[in-house]
Amino acid sequence: MVFYFESDVVQPPVTLFMGIDKYENEDLIKWGWPEDVWFHVDKFSSAHVYLRLRYGQTIDDIPGSVLEDAAQLVKANSIEGNKMNDIDVVYTMWANLKKTQGMEVGQVGFHKEKEVRKIHVPKRINTIVNRLNKTKRAADINFRAEREQRDRKEREDKKQILREQKEKEKAEEKRRQEEAEMRSYNSLFTTANMTTNTENSGYDSDDFM
Structure with missing residues (x-):
């Protein structure tokens, strides 16, 4: 089960999503898309929130208002982080997530620490959280099938x-x-x-005798 939220601080609106539990998070880690940006409360347990960029976009293309929505959603879905002020939310592209043997379910590391970014969240902003929660919907997703369909379309587009x-x-x-x-x-x-x-070529066709 995946929860979806719509952020309309930009037009067209963008979608944020997260797994219902750590097992769903594991599937999201495994079958994420290259266009996915991963968000998590720094140093505390929290939901894994994702933002799916459009094809060709980069992490630098995320508007500040969308980053704030994602950070507030992550904070609101952290048992410890939601009770605290002045926390940080880290975010990075899905491709930078690293899963190694021995890690717990839902736990993740990074290939390159320098590609992990951080946004400071001074406090919970209820107006943002309430706005996002009003758009919340749940859906059962076949993560592998979605990823394979995405890759198939990319191959067809390249061809x-x-x-x-x-x-x-x-x-x-x-x-x-x-x-x-x-x-x-x-x-x-x-x-x-x-x-x-009429040009004089040195030969006169009349002088044949």
Whole structure:
């Protein structure tokens, strides 16, 4: 079961989501998307909240208002963090999450610490949390099937781009050949390369006797 929340602080609205428990978090860690940004309260247990970016976007493209919504949602879903002021929320791209043997269910590390960012949350802002909770919905998701469908579409899109590129290259090559043929054809009829029967070639066709 996954909980979805809609953040309308930007248009079009973006979706935040999180697993119902640590076992769902494990599936989200395993079958996340390259476009997913992971959020968690620093140094305390909390929900794993995700933001799914559009294809081609990076972590630098997240508006500050969306970051605040995500941070408030994470804080509100942390037993310890929700009771405290002045906490930090860490976030990073899904690809930077690292799962090693021996880690507990739902526990995660990072491949590169320098790619982990942090946002300070001075206190809980109820207006934000209440706004997000009003949009809350639950859904059963096949994480693996969703990821495989995403990867399949990416492969198809790349093939289509490659086909279009090859067609463009063929069209460009044809255009260059046609231009080269036209230049060659035109050069045969330039004034400099043409002769007439009035030119004195040193031979008079009437003097045959």
